[in-house]
Amino acid sequence: MSIEVLMTTISNVIEAKYTPSEIEGKWVEKWSKEKLYEVTEDSQKPKSYVLIEFPYPSGDRLHVGHARSYSCLDAVARLRRMKGMNVLYPMGWDAFGLPAENYAIKTGVHPSVTTKQNIDHAKKQAMAWGLSFDWTREVNTTDPDYYRWTQWIFIKLFEKGLAYKEEITVNWCPSCKTNLANEEVVDGKCERCGAETERRKQAQWLLRITAYADRLLEDLNTVNFREDIAAQQINWIGKKAGINIRYKVQGARFKNQEIEVFTTRPDTNFGATFVVLAPEHDLVAQVAKTSVKVRNYVKTALDKSERERQMEGKKKTGVFLGLYAINDLTGDQMPIYVSDFVLSGFGTGAVVGVPGHDVRDFEFAQAMKLPIRRVVVGNDGDTTEITKIEQVQEEEGIMVNSGFLDGLDIHEATVRVMDYMEEKGLGKRASSYHLRDWIFSRQHYWGEPIPMVHCSKCGWVPVPEEQLPVKLPQVEKYQPSGTGQSPLATISEWVNTTCPACGGKATRETDTMPNWAGSSWYFLRYCDPLNNKVLGDKEKLAYWLPVDWYNGGMEHTTLHLLYSRFWHKFLYDLGIVPTAEPYARRTSHGVVLGPDGKKMSKSKGNVINPDEVVSKYGADTLRMYEMFIGPFEQSVAWSWESVEGVFRFMKRVWTLITSQETNMVTQSSGEAVRRLHALNKKIENDLEGMKFNTAVAAMMEFLNWWTDHKSELGKAEIEKFVLLLAPMAPFISEELYQRLRGPSDKFSSVHTQSWPKYEVEFERDQEVTMVVQVDGRVRAKITTKASAERTEIEKLALEQENVKKYLDGKKYRVVFVPGKVVSFIVE
RNA sequence: GCCCAGGUGGCGGAAUGGUAUACGCGUUAGUCUCAAAAACUAAUGAGCCAAAAGCUCGUGUGGGUUCGACUCCCACCCUGGGCACCA
Numbered sequence: 001m002s003i004e005v006l007m008t009t010i011s012n013v014i015e016a017k018y019t020p021s022e023i024e025g026k027w028v029e030k031w032s033k034e035k036l037y038e039v040t041e042d043s044q045k046p047k048s049y050v051l052i053e054f055p056y057p058s059g060d061r062l063h064v065g066h067a068r069s070y071s072c073l074d075a076v077a078r079l080r081r082m083k084g085m086n087v088l089y090p091m092g093w094d095a096f097g098l099p100a101e102n103y104a105i106k107t108g109v110h111p112s113v114t115t116k117q118n119i120d121h122a123k124k125q126a127m128a129w130g131l132s133f134d135w136t137r138e139v140n141t142t143d144p145d146y147y148r149w150t151q152w153i154f155i156k157l158f159e160k161g162l163a164y165k166e167e168i169t170v171n172w173c174p175s176c177k178t179n180l181a182n183e184e185v186v187d188g189k190c191e192r193c194g195a196e197t198e199r200r201k202q203a204q205w206l207l208r209i210t211a212y213a214d215r216l217l218e219d220l221n222t223v224n225f226r227e228d229i230a231a232q233q234i235n236w237i238g239k240k241a242g243i244n245i246r247y248k249v250q251g252a253r254f255k256n257q258e259i260e261v262f263t264t265r266p267d268t269n270f271g272a273t274f275v276v277l278a279p280e281h282d283l284v285a286q287v288a289k290t291s292v293k294v295r296n297y298v299k300t301a302l303d304k305s306e307r308e309r310q311m312e313g314k315k316k317t318g319v320f321l322g323l324y325a326i327n328d329l330t331g332d333q334m335p336i337y338v339s340d341f342v343l344s345g346f347g348t349g350a351v352v353g354v355p356g357h358d359v360r361d362f363e364f365a366q367a368m369k370l371p372i373r374r375v376v377v378g379n380d381g382d383t384t385e386i387t388k389i390e391q392v393q394e395e396e397g398i399m400v401n402s403g404f405l406d407g408l409d410i411h412e413a414t415v416r417v418m419d420y421m422e423e424k425g426l427g428k429r430a431s432s433y434h435l436r437d438w439i440f441s442r443q444h445y446w447g448e449p450i451p452m453v454h455c456s457k458c459g460w461v462p463v464p465e466e467q468l469p470v471k472l473p474q475v476e477k478y479q480p481s482g483t484g485q486s487p488l489a490t491i492s493e494w495v496n497t498t499c500p501a502c503g504g505k506a507t508r509e510t511d512t513m514p515n516w517a518g519s520s521w522y523f524l525r526y527c528d529p530l531n532n533k534v535l536g537d538k539e540k541l542a543y544w545l546p547v548d549w550y551n552g553g554m555e556h557t558t559l560h561l562l563y564s565r566f567w568h569k570f571l572y573d574l575g576i577v578p579t580a581e582p583y584a585r586r587t588s589h590g591v592v593l594g595p596d597g598k599k600m601s602k603s604k605g606n607v608i609n610p611d612e613v614v615s616k617y618g619a620d621t622l623r624m625y626e627m628f629i630g631p632f633e634q635s636v637a638w639s640w641e642s643v644e645g646v647f648r649f650m651k652r653v654w655t656l657i658t659s660q661e662t663n664m665v666t667q668s669s670g671e672a673v674r675r676l677h678a679l680n681k682k683i684e685n686d687l688e689g690m691k692f693n694t695a696v697a698a699m700m701e702f703l704n705w706w707t708d709h710k711s712e713l714g715k716a717e718i719e720k721f722v723l724l725l726a727p728m729a730p731f732i733s734e735e736l737y738q739r740l741r742g743p744s745d746k747f748s749s750v751h752t753q754s755w756p757k758y759e760v761e762f763e764r765d766q767e768v769t770m771v772v773q774v775d776g777r778v779r780a781k782i783t784t785k786a787s788a789e790r791t792e793i794e795k796l797a798l799e800q801e802n803v804k805k806y807l808d809g810k811k812y813r814v815v816f817v818p819g820k821v822v823s824f825i826v827e
Numbered sequence: 828g829c830c831c832a833g834g835u836g837g838c839g840g841a842a843u844g845g846u847a848u849a850c851g852c853g854u855u856a857g858u859c860u861c862a863a864a865a866a867c868u869a870a871u872g873a874g875c876c877a878a879a880a881g882c883u884c885g886u887g888u889g890g891g892u893u894c895g896a897c898u899c900c901c902a903c904c905c906u907g908g909g910c911a912c913c914a
Contacts, residue, residue: 228831228909235830235910242914263914276914314912341912351914359828360912434913554908628851630839633832635907639839645851651866694841697850704850707867771846776895778846802881815894821845825894 018654020618023735028127036749037089037132041543045086049544050077051523051583053552053560054092054139057118058099062125063600064626064638067610069589071623072632072692073551074131078727079687081132082755088544089132090526092139093119094519098176098192101446104478111446111478115142125611129619130730132751137529141518142446146525148469149535150517151451153567155462156574158452162208163440165460169302170439172200177480178443179204181514184559188309199302202484205450205511207438209566213237215580216435216565225586226633229557236558238434240264243418244348245427247275247325249283250333259283259325259336262347262432265357266421267413270402271375274353275325275336276318276364280344283336287321294319294338301340309340314360316341316367328426329403329417339364347432356386357393375402376410438563440514443486445478447512455499455506464500470508486510519560520567523547523582535576542578550583553591561586587690590635592626597637608638620729621647627692627728649700650732653725656706657718657736669712674762675705676717676724681758683724692728699725715740726750772797773823774806782822790816797822 031037041047052073055066077089093115100111100118119140126133139146157163170179175195179202184191209216217237220230242264249257259275277284279301288295297319304312318339325334334352341360342351355365355372365372372386376397383400386392399405404420405413421427441450451463451470463470473494475487488510489495499506521535527544528536552560561583568582593599594606601607613622625646630636668676679702686695702721706713713721719740726733730751737750770793772780780800784793794814797803807824815823 231831232909238910238913240913261914265914309912316912339912341914343913346913353914358914360914363912432913434910557909628839636839639852641852642839648866649851655866693839694850697841700850769846773845773895776893781846813894815845817845821895823845823894 016658018651018732020620020650020731021615024128024130024619024731027731027734028130030747031132031749031751032127032135034747034749036751038134038136039086039088041540042086043543045084047088047544047548048077048080048085049088049547049549050080051090051526051547051550053550053556054094054519054522055122056097056099057093057095057115057122058097059103059114059118061118062122062610063592064608064610064613065589065592065600067129067622068592068626068629069551070126070131071129071626072589072690073549074623075627075687075692075695075727076549077132078730078751079684079755081751082723082727082753084754088137088526089134090137090139091126091131091133091135092137092522092526093122093141094515094522095119095140095142096447096513096518097515098444098446101444101478104446110474112142128614129610129622132730137526139522139525139529141448141522144469144471145532147448147518149525150448150513150521151463151468151470152465152535153521153571154513154517155451155465155468157207157570158460158462160570162211162570163205164208165203165205167201167203168206168439169199170202170204171197172202172484173197177482179439179441179484181439199304200484205440205452205509207440207566209438209563210433210435212566212569213239213433213435214431215569216562219565219569219581223581223584223586225583226588229554229561229586229588232557233562236435236562240432242266242347242430242432243421243427244430245269245352245421247327247334247352249323249325249336251321251323254283254286254323257283259350260348261350261352262430263352265354265410265414266417266427267399267402267405267408267410268354268357268375269327269329269352269417270399270405271354271356271373272327272330272334272352273332273355273365273371273373274334274368276339276342276351276353277321277336278342278344278349279338279340281338281349283323284321284338287323287338291322294321297338304340314341314363316360316364318364318368320368328424335370337364337368345436346434355392359389359392359394362386362389362392373401375400438566440517441511442514443480443484444512445472445475445480445487447514448472448517449488450509450511450513452509453497453499453506454509455502455504457504458499458501458506460509461499461501461506467500486512488512516560516563520564521571523550523564524568524571524577535571538576538578541576545577546579546582546584549585549587551587551589554588557588588633590631590633592629593635593637595638595640613643617643617647618650618731620732621650623730624650624696624728628696630693632690632692646696649703650729652703652707654732654736656703656710657722658739663715665711665714668714668717669709672706672709672712672714672717674766675702676713676720677758677762678766680720680724680756683727684755684758687727696728699728720756722750723753723756726753768819770797770819771821772800772803773821774803774812775826776823779803779806786819790818794822797824 050073052070055062077087081087095115100114103114104111141147154163171185172179173190173195175193176190180190185197189196217239220233242262243266244260244262246258246260249259261275279298284298288298318337321336321338323336325336327334353361353364355361356374357376374386376393377383377400378393378397382391397410399408399413405417408416418429449470449472451468453461453463455461473491475491478487480487495507495510497506497508524536528540531537564582568577569580571577572580596606598604598606610622625643628646679698682698683695722733722737734750766786767783768786769781769783771778772782779802782796811827812824
């Protein structure tokens, strides 16, 4: 033992100093032994399902960002438990993923080994932080007993026609050697490794999430998501209402064909002068057979990576196909082009060009020297020929040169022309979506095997339910082959199997599922984690669902959140889950930035290790600091000085409550009772309202008052103060509570006590400071009872010197706001 | 370009129509100490003033509504996040 440690130990004994390391560990063990946070269905109690996003157990351990959201929601879970609710606050591991696989590629250590080590460590961290998880419900997505059901859901999707395999152009990451979902490509680069993605044609499994687009959109109205989360989902689904218009094609070999275009602006159709098709369009392929020019253009366009397309900017290129489409409104022949600015995945992959009223069409018309017609006059009143891009009238205006639409506002005209087209059979109202089907195949080892078998006679056949799970086999090399096949393809004894349908020779699917699979339904498994008959018992699911409060990162808004809503709705349709939506309320936390205000990263050297905070200041300080750091939904920079501030608070609480002087007080003053009452209400409202920072501030404020009025708080009120502290700082409050209670045979934790109730009558007796204003300026302050009469208060206000001075015999009128202000307005 | 969030002391922030700057940090002074640290006490938006009292100004900018605006309305500027050749 060093001298320093010895000195500290001695002084602790003498002064009974606050030493978190001496109290926290012992309570973790005690709570676990007492099964304090274990929960079962109880129809007598109102349930509350509080959920945080389960982490990926990485080698970097849980970081201060995890600590922030887990601590805050833990305070909510603890508060609700004390309020008598049956609270489910579970934890698990989203453990399939690249880091473990990459580590395996480098070292040959099986990912399950690394994963287990990481989970063990992270679990120790979570326990040390005093998080009240029910560990008997822990789930792990890489556990075959878990992914058996992930595979089972996939088979159900397949059976309902919502999973299908198709040759598509995919985003290929040459570094990760796998394809990526559209959502995983950011700025033409791989979201994970940053390598530029390439385009490849490959057969892939897709999930038909687009079949649920409308419901995913509409049901947002039935849940309480933070507004920007809902807005982002709406944007991502990107529903646009319009019309599909059919045009007859004119040209030697294509006489009987038609082209269908999607547009949201059929009102401008009298101004249409050309049609443009995406390079992937069928008609383009037909023309390409005989036209070298078209063939070359299509080839170049399809070879371009996402990145190259962006580099080229918005410069318009294209080739005339030598064909025309007939505009039924005008009888005009419109030349048909192919151009890569038209996307095959949106609408019908074909657009009608109205260069006067769409900037992209204008640019294309200029590049191809096509005619430009004005059919709308905007608010600027400009009726001249459109020759400059600034003149393109898109947003509003009145129809001109448009036959029966002339004189109508564009919005009325849109409805009128759609009715007309539908009546004449020229088109049909339709919607188009930004949302695409979910590319579900990955060529990695460390993921759930897709439980499908391919038979040359029967096609794709699902593995029979009783043979699930299809376990991940051992491989020699974890490295993806690079040919577009996962490492599983090299194990011929695993790949070669028999067809479950006909018994003939067949091969297994060797692709695995993406990361998002296991996390799309984990919250269901928490309700019944050990069930080996079904994914979850119906009654248990009915008891716990929906999740009452789900908190997670903003980065999961368009991926995980949408995917899991989709799976949940699918399971709802199968009658497996009781609710159409999984999450009743969704919030998200801000990122904890480094002390320099930048995102934490190893390369910047600004990473804060939560374990270091715990060993230096204790878990209670870590928790309360992370609550106090700033508004929960906002990103905030780490500040060691503020950690010190919170630690000072903990020390002051400790010293005050353990001191002899404080414990001599037998009777609380009225003011103390009233203040504590107000605090009680504030903590409850702030925690439920996600205002963790002001909840901590209120505790501090009360402590400041108490420090100045040490003789005013008796034992009952001190105990109440400790109860109010318990959800936020579980360790110190347990320790102090037990000390206040004194020795007892039967252990009764502070965390199983009832939350104090606040009563309205306290508010009536409350003293309030009212402001006296003259002409809107504060001239005096008076203190009265909240229940005082208006006339009495006004009289008091008029007696104030500084008020008299300004009124001075003048005529005035009075505005009176009870409890707040008396305002004199000189006439 | 479109959608969302935000702009308040030296710093993190509080206040959603009624005392702007709660709470924390920092700074200054003091107590304790041989000294320092810790702890405790006090002060701390700016200006006028020796000081106090008092007055004036002050929440990104410019207008408006109101007895009264950080808060509501209109226009604009800036920062962060999301989407983006989506017809």
